[in-house]
Amino acid sequence: MxxxxxxxxxxxxxxxxxxxxxxxxxxxxxxxxxxxxxxxxxxxxxxxxxxxxxxxxxxxxxxxxxxxxxxxxxxxxxxxxxxxxxxxxxxxxxxxxxxxxxxxxxxxxxxxxxxxxxDSMALFGLQMSKGGYNSLMWTIIAGLLALLLLFIYKFKNSNTITKDAKKALAEIEEEFDEHRRIALEREQKVRRQLQDEINKQKGS
Structure with missing residues (x-):
């Protein structure tokens, strides 16, 4: 108009x-x-x-x-x-x-x-803004990195414990061998003494 x-x-x-x-x-x-x-x-x-x-x-x-x-x-x-x-x-x-x-x-x-x-990204069928998508991805990466560091720490800790256990086992085995050797020598000594006593009894 x-x-x-x-x-x-x-x-x-x-x-x-x-x-x-x-x-x-x-x-x-x-x-x-x-x-x-x-x-x-x-x-x-x-x-x-x-x-x-x-x-x-x-x-x-x-x-x-x-x-x-x-x-x-x-x-x-x-x-x-x-x-x-x-x-x-x-x-x-x-x-x-x-x-x-x-x-x-x-x-x-x-x-x-x-x-x-x-300005958005699709994740699992859901539309997300690029900022939200980047934040989520960095959060996941940070979580995985933290889990990796925890796994490495646990692995090193377990490895140390395993080494200590092997060392303790070796020491125990060594002590056991030493104890068995001493026990064997003692048993042999007792047998000789017993044999000597038997021989003495037969001679008298």
Whole structure:
């Protein structure tokens, strides 16, 4: 509607300007010039006379009035046609603007969707922002690293315990061998003593 009003004002301004320009030139026929020129011609050519009562009158040819009316109607038809054409143009432009707005809205929606997809990552079927995804990945990496360090610590600790256990076992085995050797020597000594006693008993 605003565009229609603007177009109408421009049309009236140009029409008025043409009327003002046309005032400088006088026409010699009711069928020439603009409507304003024709009115001027009619006023200029109208005759003055006095009635019987002494009152002044102005006489105008009826054919001129008919011609002026026809020209005025033609001008009004032209103005209406121009207004209708302008209205149609404005309506078409409004329709195009609405279509462009709709396309712009769809484009903006697609752009927002594309930016969202670009700035997000899919994890287990869930969409996550890149920041959240990176945080989750670094958290998992840190957790795995902590588990690895714990495993290495446990392994070293277990290895140390195993070495200590092997060392203690070797010492126990060594002590056991020493004890068995001593016990064997003692047993042999006791057997010899027993044999000596048996021999003594037989000799006596």
């Amino acid at each position: 605003k565009l229609l009003k603007t177009s109408f004002l421009i049309f009236l301004l140009s029409f008025s300007t043409s009327l003002l320009i046309a005032q400088d030139t006088q026409i010699n026929s009711i069928n020439e010039g603009s409507i304003n020129d024709q009115f001027e011609f009619l006023i200029r050519k109208s005759g003055n006379f006095k009635g019987t009562n002494g009152q002044a009158y102005e006489a105008v040819k009826q054919s001129w009035l008919y011609a002026l009316r026809a020209h005025t109607l033609d001008s009004l038809k032209t103005v209406r046609k121009d207004l209708n054409d302008t209205k149609a143009i404005v309506e078409n432009q409004a329709k195009e603007v609405a279509e462009l707005k709709s396309k712009l809205t769809n484009t903006q929606s697609n752009l927002d969707k594309t930016n969202l997809e670009k």
